[in-house]
Amino acid sequence: MKRIFPTHPIEEAVVENPWHKLRSFTDARIGLGRAGVSVPTKHLLAFQLAHAQAIDAVHSPLNIDGLTASFAEQDWSMEQAPIRLHSQAENRATYLQRPDWGRRLHRTSIERLQEHSTSRSEPYDLAIVIVDGLSAFAIEENTVPFLNELLPRLQGDAAPWSIAPLCIVEQGRVAIGDPIGEILNARCVIVLVGERPGLSSPDSMGLYLTWAPKAGLTDAYRNCISNIRLAGLNHHDAARKAYYLLSEARTKKLSGVQLKDRTDDSVLEHDNEQHNFLVSQPK
Helix, strand or coil, X not given: CCCCCCCCCCCCCEECCXXXXXXXXXXXXXXXXXXXXXXXXXHHHHHHHHHHHHHHHHHCCCCHHHHHXXXXXXXXXXXXXXXXXXXXXXXXXXXXXXXXXXXXXCHHHHXXXXXXXXXXXXXXXXXXXXXXXXXXXXXXXXXXXXXXXXXXXXXXXXXXXXXXXXXXXXXXXXXXXXXXXXXXXXEEEEEEEECCCECCECCCEEEEEEECCCCCCCHXXXXXXXXXXXXXXXXXXXXXXXXXHHHHHHHHCCCHHHCCCCCCCHHHHCCCCCCCCCXXXXX
């Protein structure tokens, strides 16, 4: 029997969602449309790829040798090589199961820091601690570009900062920066850490600043700058915020909830007086 095919065009299998135009303003998965009772195949595959990238970001080890080589190529390259440290979490599985061990330094790392601190009598103004966290990929992608923006500001400051050798920590969490800063006798510490990857941001780096660091401090003593990456808070703006917080912390000798980030306040950018919009102003 001869089959007869329709001559009219077949309707599209994918039903578009009118909200799809909003995707140009956000990474959120909105307005995906549907194919039958499911999402279109291309969006499903994109979701599965993002999920796989997030898993890879969590489990991939930090390329410390590559990172160290990149530091040596920069104009701000320091005289002393970075100090390699490790938390009490021996491997990734332990790190994920025991967050508290990721906040504590391994005994050999403590001894390594103590050997360095005994060779210097003067305190450092700043210690920079680089931690793999939950995304080594974020550290590899963002650390060098961010430091390229921040360190020239610190070196060109009217009161230049004395900076301790860079510290690179494996299997570490945010709080591990406090004992490092304390042992190095640093007045302030900043921790660059890979943030927990989302389905649209496997490369997000966070910065945590603490004045007068010491073991046991809570998050209330830290200032945070989050989502540092090209698709989020770019390196230039992140360095500007970090430099402001560092300058304010050194001036006021405090950090955390007592130190407010006012870099986005209009009063810092303009000298405009504040007026009541309900009252007409004289021309």
